[in-house]
Structure formats: structure tokens, C-alpha cells
Amino acid sequence: MSTLLLLPGDGIGPEVCGQVRRVAAALTPDLVVEEAIYGGASYDAHGTPLTDAVRDRALTSGAVLMGAVGGPKWKDAPRHLRPEAGLLGLRKAMDVYANLRPAYCFEALAGASSLKTELVSGLDIMFVRELVGGVYFGEPRGIVDLPDGQKKGFDTAVYTTSEIERVGRVAFELARGRTNKVHSAEKSNVMESGLLWKQVITDLHAREYPDVQLEHILADNCAMQLVRAPKQFDVIVTDNLFGDILSDAAAMLTGSLGMLPSAALGAAGKPGLYEPIHGSAPDIAGQGVANPLAAILSFEMALRWSLGRAQAADVLLAAVKAALDAGARTRDLGGSLSTVEMGDAVLKAL
Numbered sequence: 001m002s003t004l005l006l007l008p009g010d011g012i013g014p015e016v017c018g019q020v021r022r023v024a025a026a027l028t029p030d031l032v033v034e035e036a037i038y039g040g041a042s043y044d045a046h047g048t049p050l051t052d053a054v055r056d057r058a059l060t061s062g063a064v065l066m067g068a069v070g071g072p073k074w075k076d077a078p079r080h081l082r083p084e085a086g087l088l089g090l091r092k093a094m095d096v097y098a099n100l101r102p103a104y105c106f107e108a109l110a111g112a113s114s115l116k117t118e119l120v121s122g123l124d125i126m127f128v129r130e131l132v133g134g135v136y137f138g139e140p141r142g143i144v145d146l147p148d149g150q151k152k153g154f155d156t157a158v159y160t161t162s163e164i165e166r167v168g169r170v171a172f173e174l175a176r177g178r179t180n181k182v183h184s185a186e187k188s189n190v191m192e193s194g195l196l197w198k199q200v201i202t203d204l205h206a207r208e209y210p211d212v213q214l215e216h217i218l219a220d221n222c223a224m225q226l227v228r229a230p231k232q233f234d235v236i237v238t239d240n241l242f243g244d245i246l247s248d249a250a251a252m253l254t255g256s257l258g259m260l261p262s263a264a265l266g267a268a269g270k271p272g273l274y275e276p277i278h279g280s281a282p283d284i285a286g287q288g289v290a291n292p293l294a295a296i297l298s299f300e301m302a303l304r305w306s307l308g309r310a311q312a313a314d315v316l317l318a319a320v321k322a323a324l325d326a327g328a329r330t331r332d333l334g335g336s337l338s339t340v341e342m343g344d345a346v347l348k349a350l
């Protein structure tokens with residue numbers, strides 16, 4: 001029987017994951033849900049944000065759902081032991097290279113976006129972010145002393161042909177089931193890794209996906225177009241750094257960062273890693289006001305993509321829609337519901 005491993009993490013992570021637990025208990029009572037310490041909480045308990053034991057449990061589970069990691073408490077921890085390093089390490093260990101980040105605007109929330117309603121009503125973008133390569137992982141990196149007394153900080157943006165091809169393939173396959181359109185966003189005008197990205201996507205398209213409409217777009221223009229006319233996009237494939245930034249920007253098109261779920265997928269048959277795209281939100285942690293919908297919708301994606309329970313996923317998606325239609329709103333959406341009350345609203349609609 002498949003298992004969901006919950007890694008609540010830090011800040012609002014445990015608060016939003018608590019609502020996932022309640023939803024899972026009501027919707028899929030036969031699903032085994034386990035929990036483990038991770039991130040800053042694990043650093044405090046074990047001196048490392050990701051223990052070997054938790055990593056191994058993740059690799060053998062049906063799916064992993066994490067809340068968020070990080071926060072000011074760990075700002076002075078050594079870089080490789082910071083909570084975020086634990087997250088990067090888990091993504092790498094699971095080799096979940098394709099990060100699906102749907103920016104979908106629920107009709108009831110079109111007015112909650114910071115953009116005009118007509119610009120976002122009906123919005124449905126799928127980001128496919130490369131997740132285990134690029135500048136977040138490239139070597140060398142570091143901060144060194146210079147002879148003149150200054151310091152130098154540096155990172156390396158690096159991609160290989162196969163890393164670009166495999167994530168590109170995911171984007172083109174997804175596009176075939178949608179409106180058959182892919183934008184590939186990079187900075188080929190200034191970055192060598194961006195130039196290779198463009199060449200590899202162009203070749204892959206010509207060789208295997210000529211039926212899909214492909215447009216190349218520079219990542220800075222993509223950011224501008226996302227707030228000018230977001231509905232021109234369907235699937236956007238991009239690298240690790242640009243995908244991180246562009247998807248946070250797109251979150252506001254849907255009403256709140258607290259709305260966007262994600263699925264990180266690797267090879268077929270391997271467990272996926274599911275996470276809301278937001279962080280640990282230290283500014284509201286402990287107040288019980290975080291929006292749990294990004295986490296709940298991440299569970300919806302886990303049911304669909306890893307746990308073989310598409311029907312339960314459909315029921316959950318409909319329940320979230322119904323709760324929003326009925327007016328359920330946390331503070332980030334302009335309402336006053338607490339995290340638990342938003343969980344109640346979804347449970348009531350199940």
C-alpha cells in the first residue's frame with residue numbers, strides 16, 4: 001500500500017500540513033500518512049536539515065509532501081546545513097527534475113488578484129521548472145577573500161544537454177494534453193547555459209514535437225508579459241532560478257502565494273515531491289492565519305500524479321472550488337478565516 005510521507009518543516013509548514021492531514025484522513029482514510037522531522041526542525045534536533053534516515057524514507061514512500069523550510073532562526077547556520085540546503089538535497093536525492101507549478105485562477109478569486117479581473121479570469125498556466133540543476137547546484141560556488149581585502153561571491157549556472165532534454169520532454173508532453181503551446185524562457189542573449197538551453201529545446205522540438213507550437217522568450221520579457229497579458233501563456237518551461245522567480249510572480253495572478261501548489265517529478269515509478277511554492281512565512285508563522293490551500297492542492301497533485309487516486313483528486317479539487325465559491329477566504333485573500341477554518345471549509349465541501 002502506498003504511503004504519503006509528510007515533512008511539515010518550519011514556520012507555517014506544520015500549520016498548513018496539519019490541514020493536509022485532516023483532509024487525507026477524511027478523503028483517503030486508507031492512505032498511510034507518516035511524518036518526519038525535516039529542515040530547521042531537523043537541524044535543531046539532529047544537527048542536519050535532512051538526515052539519511054528521512055532521505056531513505058522519502059525514496060521508498062509513494063509520495064512526499066513537504067510544508068516549507070527555513071527562517072531567521074537558522075540564518076547563521078553554515079550554508080550546507082541550512083534548512084534550504086536540506087530541501088535542495090532532498091530534491092537532488094529524489095532526482096525530481098521536473099517541477100510542475102500550475103498557476104490556475106479559481107473563478108471565485110479572479111477579483112483577489114492584484115491584476116484586473118479580466119486579465120486573470122480563466123488563467124491556467126503550467127510552469128515546468130527544471131529543479132535539480134542550474135545555478136542552485138552548479139560548482140564552483142563560494143565566498144573567497146581577495147588580496148585587496150574585498151570578498152568575492154560566486155555561483156555557477158550549468159546545464160547539460162540531457163538535463164535540458166528531459167525537462168523539455170515533460171513540457172512538450174504536458175502541452176499535448178493542453179493547448180499545445182510551449183514557451184521556453186531563458187537568457188540566451190547573455191548566458192552560455194541559456195544559449196545551450198535554447199538550442200537543445202529547439203532541436204528536441206524539431207525532432208520529437210513538431211506538432212507543438214514553440215516560442216522562445218527571454219526570461220525578463222516573460223516576467224513583464226506575465227503581468228501584462230498572462231493568458232497568452234499555457235506551458236512555460238524554464239530553468240531552476242527563472243522558474244523559482246517567475247512562478248512566485250505568477251502566484252499573485254491567482255490571488256495569493258498561498259494558493260500555488262507544486263509537483264516535482266522524476267523518472268516514472270519514482271516518488272514525487274509535492275510542496276506549496278511558498279516558504280515558511282516567518283512574518284505570520286504561529287498566528288494560525290496561513291492559507292493552507294497551496295498545501296492542500298499539493299496533496300491533490302500527489303493523489304493524481306504519484307498515488308494513483310485521480311478520482312479522490314477530482315473530489316478534492318471540486319471541494320476547494322466549492323469552498324472558495326462559498327466565500328471561504330483567509331487573510332491573504334482578503335478574508336478573515338484562520339488556517340483551521342479554511343481546512344474546515346474544504347472538509348465541509350468534500
Ligand SMILES: NC(=O)C1=CN([C@@H]2O[C@H](COP(=O)(O)OP(=O)(O)OC[C@H]3O[C@@H](n4cnc5c(N)ncnc54)[C@H](O)[C@@H]3O)[C@@H](O)[C@H]2O)C=CC1
Nearest residue numbers: 068069070071257258278279280281282283284290291332
Ligand atoms: N519550499 C520552501 O521550503 C521555501 C522556503 N523558503 C524559505 O522561507 C523563508 C521565508 O521566505 P520569504 O522570502 O519570506 O517567502 P515566503 O514565501 O515564506 O513569504 C513571502 C510572503 O508571502 C506570505 N505567504 C507565504 N505563504 C503564505 C500562505 N500560505 N498564506 C498566507 N501568506 C503567505 C508571507 O506571509 C510573506 O509575506 C526563507 O527562509 C526562505 O528561504 C522560501 C521559499 C520556498
Ligand SMILES: CC(C)CC(=O)C(=O)O
Nearest residue numbers: 070084087088244277278
Ligand atoms: C530552495 C528554495 C528555498 C528555493 C525556492 O524558493 C523554491 O524552490 O521555491
Ligand SMILES: [Mg+2]
Nearest residue numbers: 244245248277
Ligand atoms: Mg521559491
